[in-house]
Amino acid sequence: MTQVTAPALSRTPRQGLRRARGWLVLVAILLVGSGIAVAIQLSLATTSNDPMGASNPGQQGGQALARVLSQHGVEVRTAGTLAQARQEASGRSTTTVLLSDPNGILDTAQLRSVRALGSALVTVDPRFTQLEAIAPGVGLAGRPAAARSSQPACSVPAARLAGTVAGVTNAFRATGDADGCFAVGDAYALAQVRGHGATVTVVGSQLLDNGGIDKAGNAALAIGLLGEHSTLVWYLPSDADAAASGPGSLADITPGWLTPAILLLIAVVVAAAVWSGRRFGPLVVESLPVVVRSTETLEGRARLYRTASARVHALDALRVGALRRMAALCGLPPHASVNQVAAAVTGLTGWQAADVHAVLIDDEPQTDAAVLACADRLAELERDVRAAVRGGAQ
């Protein structure tokens, strides 16, 4: 028995950790760095892209208005869902609600409950269904003939204070109880309806957004309309408000355990991969011998003959081989001349001397078929010689 002190060749976990320290530090730096980057991104991401958004600094945003209002002591509270809006509304008498729902997400009932949140509701760029639900008597008039109007001509205090509005691109009709202000052509830039304990003011977004607020008396109008009460609920409905309709979505009909079960199966697959993929020690290297096939040169030469179409050359090789064998069969010395062999073969086989000569020396076939025929004749002659010699021996 030879005793072998078995030194460990693989690393212990501790050694492995020490070895991978550089990588671990690198990964830690990357993680911390990306955390910082995400935090910065989140702190910067206070702007939105929603039309009339209170934090949208773009042309169609309402950030200017929201900032000015909050500077004037109005508490601007933004809400993305109806439930949120309900929470934000402090009390009916002290709340103004700004509603901008250009996509028509809210249905009639929801619109009415929005109207019930405060004593004043300003709806920006409403749709036909919205008007029907909360502002009966106000209709859409499309693009007006004039963009500017200096005739408030109504009982709305804010309008009268503003005096002039400009940049009107969306006008409304007022019939019945509705009160229309700022006539632009035969329509109005602003309309107001009273009822159900609240005033509903309909106005185009271009009078309130960042792009149009600074024109003429737009700003005064906006501040007058929205700064009436101490609290302003800035409500932009989102998809969460959309009433469920039609069949339930995929998420509704899948059971709650499905995603955790899939995660568990993924964990099982990973564990199985470790189970079967973990190598049982290092690979063994074996230096294998070079394999040299002995017929390689032979085949290479055959391919060369073929590429060069060296028919006669190849046939000559066969002829020389056959001549040697036939000379041996006929009992001639190995270096007997071709003519001697031909004569001996003629004598043995009974072939015509000219044929034998042609097969052994003269033929120079130019086509593949001819050279094959010639090779066959040569083989036949050799067979005959063999048969004749064997016959003679018996």
Next chain:
Amino acid sequence: MTVSGRFVALLAVGLVPVVVFGDTASLAYLVLACWLVFCCALGVVDLVAAASPRRVRVERSPSARVRLDESVVGTLTVTNLGTRRLHGTLRDGWEPSAGAAPARLPLDVPVGERRLLRITLTPRRRGTRRSAFIVIRSAGPLGLWSRQATLGAPAELRVLPPFRSRKHLPSRLARLRELDGATPLMVRGEGTEFDSLRDYVAGDDVRSIDWRATARTSQAARAGSGIMVRTWRPERDRRVVIVIDSGRASAARIADEPRLDTFMESALLLAALADRGGDRVDVLAFDRRVRARVMGAKGAVLLNRLVTALADVQPQLIETDWSAVPTQIRQVTHRHALVVLLTDASTPGSSSGLLSTLPQLARSHTVVVASVTDPRVAELGQPASGIDSFYTAASAQRALLDASRVGDAIRQLGADVVSASPAELPPALADRYLKMKASGRL
């Protein structure tokens, strides 16, 4: 560290509580997290409880020798030096061609005890096969997670040439004995030596009658014919030098055997035979330098040393330096010897070095060049139908012609040629030796 199939199954079982208790998504996530933590905790406990795979002592059986085609059992003793029962699997890192079986050995060693493991090695290649390490995977009591370590425990197995041609040895030895003084039919040749006198029996060559001895023999002794014949025995104590070409020509495979292996078979058979014939055999494997040399050994030692020396010789991909061969032979002997050159003599191009050295060798020695012919060449030389086969046949004929030209050239330079297929070369070379011995040409 690694996990077992049992751990995977345990993880998968977690599907049941997740589905049964996971009515809502949050509850299901909670169950999932609990299950994962439970499984991993079990795994960690298992890992901590597993024996250290490093605290073992490994003892190997001494490096063995085995003929190719045969098997040997290697033993491995594992002593547990740790404080926990070592339970797991062991792998011995033999090279693939060492043919170790089984590849994985179950291991169960109580504290302070040792266990003997047996590995059967059936090598598939000649030469030295090595194992540099063993790997121990130690499983915990639950069999969930296990520890693994690679331990350096080098071992060697020397795989000797198979000497398959030894089946030809008995018949050749019988013929060698026939050559010996037992028979008077031996014609008297140049190198034969006088052995003894004995009575004439019918059938003896009359030329072997020793008339003087017959005359001297007393009448009383003439119980039989009274005619004495001389018997002769073949010469003894001649030198046989076998040179194996281990250059690139020997790398080619013929009938799935490199030329070099055929040469070794031939050399072994010839050496065994010549040794029994009373001659002194020296063997040399040479390309540009000596790869193996066995000089001055006799009897059983000779074969033993031969197979040991030749075990590790592999064909080198360099051209053999034939001009250095006469010097090498001179180092072996200054006397006249039978020099057997085992090399490839199939094309004039590759044999030019050999041909230029032969005259020098043939002046002072009897030279035999033994080479392997490829049976496939003769097979391909018969054209079948088709132009491809025609060209191949022409090329094969050209190769045969080349080989016969080289053979003729060797004969003209005063050497002898033996060429046969791989299976037939060893007996053919042995027969040539017997023939030369019989005719006293050594």
